[in-house]
Amino acid sequence: MSCRFLAAGDSRPGARDSVIIRPSRSWWHILILAGHVLFWAWAALALFLPQWSVIPVVAAMRPDRVRALRRETVEMFYYGFDNYMKVAFPEDELRPVSCTPLTRDLKNPRNFELNDVLGNYSLTLIDSLSTLAILASAPAEDSGTGPKALRDFQDGVAALVEQYGDGRPGPSGVGRRARGFDLDSKVQVFETVIRGVGGLLSAHLFAIGALPITGYQPLRQEDDLFNPPPIPWPNGFTYDGQLLRLALDLAQRLLPAFYTKTGLPYPRVNLRHGIPFYVNSPLHEDPPAKGTTEGPPEITETCSAGAGSLVLEFTVLSRLTGDPRFEQAAKRAFWAVWYRKSQIGLIGAGVDAEQGHWIGTYSVIGAGADSFFEYALKSHILLSGHALPNQTHPSPLHKDVNWMDPNTLFEPLSDAENSAESFLEAWHHAHAAIKRHLYSEREHPHYDNVNLWTGSLVSHWVDSLGAYYSGLLVLAGEVDEAIETNLLYAAIWTRYAALPERWSLREKTVEGGLGWWPLRPEFIESTYHLYRATKDPWYLYVGEMVLRDITRRCWTPCGWAGLQNVLSGEKSDRMESFFLGETTKYMYLLFDDDHPLNKLDASFVFTTEGHPLILPKPKSARRSRNSPRSSQKALTVYQGEGFTNSCPPRPSITPLSGSVIAARDDIYHPARMVDLHLLTTSKHALDGGQMSGQHMAKSNYTLYPWTLPPELLPSNGTCAKVYQPHEVTLEFASNTQQVLGGSAFNFMLSGQNLERLSTDRIRVLSLSGLKITLQLVEEGEREWRVTKLNGIPLGRDEYVVINRAILGDVSDPRFNLVRDPVIAKLQQLHQVNLLDDTTTEEHPDNLDTLDTASAIDLPQDQSSDSEVPDPANLSALLPDLSSFVKSLFARLSNLTSPSPDPSSNLPLNVVINQTAILPTGIGAAPLPPAASNSPSGAPIPVFGPVPESLFPWKTIYAAGEACAGPLPDSAPRENQVILIRRGGCSFSDKLANIPAFTPSEESLQLVVVVSDDEHEGQSGLVRPLLDEIQHTPGGMPRRHPIAMVMVGGGETVYQQLSVASAIGIQRRYYIESSGVKVKNIIVDDGDGGVDG
DSSP: OOOOGGGSSSTTTTOOOOOOOOSSSSSHHHHHHHHHHHHHHHHHHHHTTOOOOOOOOOOOOOOOHHHHHHHHHHHHHHHHHIIIIITTTSSSSEEETTTEEOOOOOTTTOOOHHHHOOOSSSSHHHHHHHHHHHTTTTTTTTHHHHHHHHHHHHHHHHHHHHOOOSSSGGGGGGGSSTTTOOOOOOHHHHHIIIIIIHHHHHHHHTTTSSOBBBTTOOOOOOOOSOOOOOEETTTTTTOOOOOOOHHHHHHHHTTTGGHHHHHHHHOOOETTTTTTTTTSSTOOOOOHHHOOOOOSOOOOOHHHHHHHHHHHHHHHHHHHOOHHHHHHHHHHHHHHHHTOOTTOOOOEEEEEETTTOSSSSESSSSSSTTHOOOHHHHHHHHHOOOOOOOOOOOOOOOTTTTTTOOOGSOOOHHHHHHHHOOOOHHHHHHHHHHHHTTOSSSSSHHHEETTHHHHHHHEEEEEEGGGHHHHHHHHTTTTHHHHHHHHHHHHHHHHHOOOEEEETTTTTEESTTTBOOHHHOOHHHHHHHHHHHHHOOOHHHHHHHHHHHHHHHHHETTEEEOSOTTTOOOBBBBBBBBBBIHHHHHHHHHHOOOOOOHOOOOOOOOOTSEEEEEOOOOOOOOOOEEEEEEEOOOOSSOOOOOOOOSOOOOOOOOOSSSSSTTTOTTTHHHHHHHHHHOOOOOOTTTHHHHHHGGGGGSSOOOOSSOOOOGGGSSSOOOOOOOOOOOEEEEEEEOOOOOOOOOOTOOSOOOSSSSEEEEEEEEOOOOOTEEEEEEEOOSSSOOOEEEEEEEEOOOOOTTTTEEEEGGGGGOOOOOOOOEEEEEEEEEEEEEETTTOSSSSSOOGGGGGGOOOOOOBBOOOOOOOOOEEEEEGGHHHHHHHHHHHHHHHHHOOSOOSOOOOOOOOGGEEEEEEEEEEEEOOOSSOOOOOOOHHHHTTTTTTOOSSSSTTTTTTTEEEEETTOOOOOOOOOOOHHHHEEEEEEESSSSOOHHHHTTTTOOOOOTTTTOOEEEEEGGGBBBBTBBBBBBBSSOOOOOSSSSSSSOOOEEEEEEHHHHHHHHHTTEEEEEEEEEEEETTTTEEEEEEESSSSOOOOO
């Protein structure tokens, strides 16, 4: 699914056909009709717009102004490109300040910022070829731009082949600089793929006509795009696939980096020598002994974006060459990142390619992870409509001692892992996790940086790379979210006339001195996609602002320079290749509405380097078969009911102002976040006195972009209230007896009175000095949520656990303990004699998953259809808990608790907690007194007898569905608990089949109904309804109504309860503040709130 074509043509959903009004019988009728129309029109305006004395002219940008901006963009590109070709070619990049070439730093091999990108293969030319091909489709009115760009494109291809050969093994494959890319350059795999391989492939697709160039039709309709005939060009050069062969040569030199045990590629590779510096790679049969290598160890850290953003380029290369190695390696790397996501669905920024573990705890949308999300969605778009790839391990076409295939280290990818649908599913789940944990509406929608495992806030800044995400959301159909989150970047640009690398949301300034802007494309890229989807002129004015600011701030006598400091205006002596390859490209396409790429109805994508790619369909292409889903690696973190799978309609244009964006009621919220209203004239921001004021907005600086005409805003516009959630902070009195936590999970807790139980639960050990910040959540049911504990931020799905025993003395309406009227905790006690070896069966497959705490959750099995347990068949229906625990005991060398004296023969106490729900209706009875009298925080011994108050009921009767008729008279008289399966009849009928009995401590105390999971809703069990008073089997009203609860778990839980040594029940409690429930505080009795 791609929403790029939402605005591809003039037609759109809801558009009306034109209506022609023809003359009637006489002019008199026309005058009467016109008078009525004018009267009612002015009446409507007087009614709805009484304060408007003049109707503003629609402020859509005039065509001549758009044309002028397009031509200025072409001039901007050529100023940089011509200077590069004149001053720097065939080196990689241009130094625009010193007017010299920029090459690798040979004196400092660990200068990764430079050496990762520059490989000595004329990088800027390769990155610029696709932009030249796009400019070649310029309108005829643009002073010959199209023909010139096509000539420069063809001359650039010829110049590249002259330097690096034509990619063949013979003499023609040797260029002035090298045979292909046989260069002693250690480069980053990711940068080389997206700039080098992607740039060559995109230029090849333009050269053979697979991507459109106006007036250029090199092939006949019957020619095969996979094996095209030679194409003669006017410059005397014949194109016969040289760029594709060079792309293959470059990609093959990257394959050694994929020789890892994880499937994640190493971050760097030498184009000539491979990876001798990664001594632990499976590529090396005899790695050197530890400590024998010279120099510092090679860095094996890569990033999610670097490892997972290779699928587009490598898939196109594999399909065009018939060599599946690249597509399979890139897809495996993508899934290797995705399968490492946390329990809450987030991926980290840094990952170790050798060990496979995350480095750091940050989860972000920007630097380190950005293009991974981009390639999840775009891989779906690119692969849609195409057959699954050939996965047969290829053989070299000729004897090649350097032939290698890292895919042989692994099992082949499944059909699901190769399918377009799985990439779309990955995108959906990734975006759902981002929306859940990173998206924040505070002040104005934006994305925070959170902890990978918990979702808690770790830093409060946005980076310039994150500006791409709005454009990606447009392609995914999430246009509303794209519009609102893009506004913040537009406001930041307005303030600084660039995007600083990081901007602090808290301090409202450049974050940590990271104030450079190296001519990045991400903001203008999103602006382009948003304009394509909305056609709102607001984005044209944003594009004009970017063009004007670059022109006045980044111009040098030899090209365009990035900004080293957006505050001071200091320039860096570097023109990054992506300025010509991406920034100017997206800006040009923004101002060329009729460009063939903007009209192309096909599954093409822009790579993360801005290179258009498409998969041509073979002449014999057949309909792609449906791919079976993998059952082993299903992506099930989030359900899909809210996923966007279609493109929304284009927003309606406001009839008087002409811009939906400018008329938004939150348009000034980002301006307030950035403090635009507090700015005064600065030499660094806005005009800065460096150009005439003809393009300046005649208003204060709250208006953004600064190129926006004031008439684009509605005169009577109103602003929505800025979202500032209501928060309160509660601080408990401090005493000297503060308990400190000693859990190994206590990361980020700094030894305070908190203990981390798991990634999503923190226990409060003492209220002494505790500081709790509560935020009021208005979505759905009104409730509080703890957002901070002692100043430590919590994630949206983190819980605070407090033992009821330490809440006994708290009595305050702001923090009040309340008994839950709906939920209780049912507890099963199973006592296992570890020294009794009469049962010898073991369960080795489950030993690794047993929770050695006192409260455990056993595996569930709903395959049994039996209603009443047969004691003779219990071993077949129920996992042998006794044997299982004894097997574990025998295998552990040391227990966490001291082992008992064998002569004592005390049983081990295993407790299973179960969430129970109380019924409602006139037939509901209160729980027995034992539920209310259970002591808070009473410990359960590991061995031996347990307190009678915790497990008062030891006789249990399993009654099946209890629908066929009355139960035996002895059932309620001799048993304290009756188990009943749900289904077959109503809850009231089940209770009516229980005979009358005289209440006593030995008779029936509780009925437990066990429900199958299929009866559970999304939020758990539905509360059972007892809609009539309880009565006996004879129809008489029951004098002593029976208490009932319902639990889930189906047959497995039913069987577990039937063989329990004892059963108890405790009431649940929760915390209220000012009468509103606190959602994420769990009040427990020392068990962590864990239920089976």
